[in-house]
Amino acid sequence: MRLLVCTTEYFPHGAGIANVVYNVVEQLKEMGVECTVCSPTGPDIELGSWDLIRKTGAGGLLNYWYQVSRRFKENNFDVAWLQNPFIVTRNPFERCLVTMHSTYYGSSMHGVGNLSFHLYKSIVAHIERYCLNRISPNSYFTGVGQPVCEELEKIGIPGDRITYILNGVNTGAFRPLPDKIAVRKRLGIPEDDIVLLSVGRLTHQKQPLMPVEVFSHLERELDNTTLCIAGRGELLEEARALTERKGLRKVRFLGYVEDQDLPDLYACADYYIMASKYEGGMPPLTLAEAMASGLPCIVSDIPNLGIVKDADCGIAVDFANLPGASADILEYLKKGPQDHGVNARDCAIRSLDWKIIAGEYLRLFREICEH
Structure with missing residues (x-):
């Protein structure tokens, strides 16, 4: 299987999304999946600007996903794995899995931050809704939390296209110490x-x-x-x-x-x-x-x-x-x-071990490829 991974952050740059994607990719490689990672910092294909994302937020995200939609108009990957995509133009991937680590809709509904920050989140939430509902109807979605899955349904994604997959952890690296x-x-x-x-x-x-x-x-x-x-x-x-x-x-x-x-x-x-x-x-x-x-x-x-x-x-x-x-x-x-x-x-x-979590993603990738 040839998997294209599109993400706005990838280890060692970024935080939660970078951590999840890196660890799942490393496990998938051990399972025999050929992974190509496209992010503003690579490691395989560099698109967008990490500095622009950090400075402007949604502006940098939109820039990255615009470049993705242009770069991969024609591709020979078996499936694409997209992390929190903001594709305003046509999605170039016929077979893809969209993973949402959080939603702007959710954070805006919970009133996170001061008034100006909340207004910013609310505006971006409308862009997010527009982008996600333009994704191919054959696409699958996963949420890294049950509330995220519920938020996706409220945004307009059919529930039968959404799967909940837990976040994971490296249980070998993170472990109790005797001293x-x-x-x-x-x-x-x-x-x-x-x-x-x-x-x-x-x-x-x-x-x-x-x-x-x-x-x-x-x-x-x-x-x-x-x-x-x-x-x-x-x-x-x-x-x-x-x-x-x-x-x-x-x-x-x-x-x-x-x-x-x-x-x-x-x-x-x-x-x-x-x-x-x-x-x-x-x-x-x-x-x-x-x-x-x-x-x-x-x-x-x-x-x-x-x-x-x-x-x-x-x-x-x-x-x-x-x-x-x-x-x-x-x-x-x-x-x-x-x-x-x-x-x-x-x-x-x-x-929560990453090997277990990666197995869940691999099952979905195979299911998408069979359709």
Whole structure:
């Protein structure tokens, strides 16, 4: 099988989409699939501009997909795999699978960000609806979360053309460590503290201020607890300022952590905390990585994080009610995680390993080729 992969981001550039596509492609290659990846940074075909996408958002996305529609008017690939496509002109691929990692429709409906950002999302959501409904009626769709699949139906995609495929994780790289102390020494993290870890972009939809707010309550009750926040984003300085205003002593901002260092960072923590208001992936990649690392998880009570309840590997709290969330988390930390870390790791191995996820995509590619 000759597979063309079209994506606006690809490892090591980008975030969630880049991670998913890279890991699935690597597994597909081992399964004998001939993969050609087209993105603004290659590695096989370069189209569009990564800088333009980062600076303009939707403008850069439209530019990339316009170039894709021109470049592949005629092609001899068996099937094309398109990631969150914005093809305004005719889709050149008769046989394709469209994978949606999130939708602008979903984020606009959840009111993520300030008013101007919300208006931007709403406008792009209309473009997204137009583009997706112009995709060939023979095309298949997948969503990396059940809510994304539901959003696709609301956009106008027939439900019988949509399949839900989980996000995955490298369970070999992300795993528990027998000795957390050595890693904590190397990373400058208190050796004997209870460590809560947050990993991801510090953006409005991730609500990074919430863990800081909660920790201001925890620090008064538990003096042997540290909150580590890894990542960058537009709310980083606001999160730092909030920490200073509240006089918190044990909040560590780690900044951007290189991919090769992430497994050790997860593994040396005691709990994972995620306060997102909206997520596209199910589970989000950072949550999958935390689960594979054997961390009990403290998450927002939203549908895309429901795997924590299903796997019995942590608790879900309402971060909109900060006093209530703080009380629930404090009680959980005092009580201890029970078997939640073991359950998290078991679920990751059983359901989230990239080899399993790639097998699901391969099944769909074969089905498309047969039609």
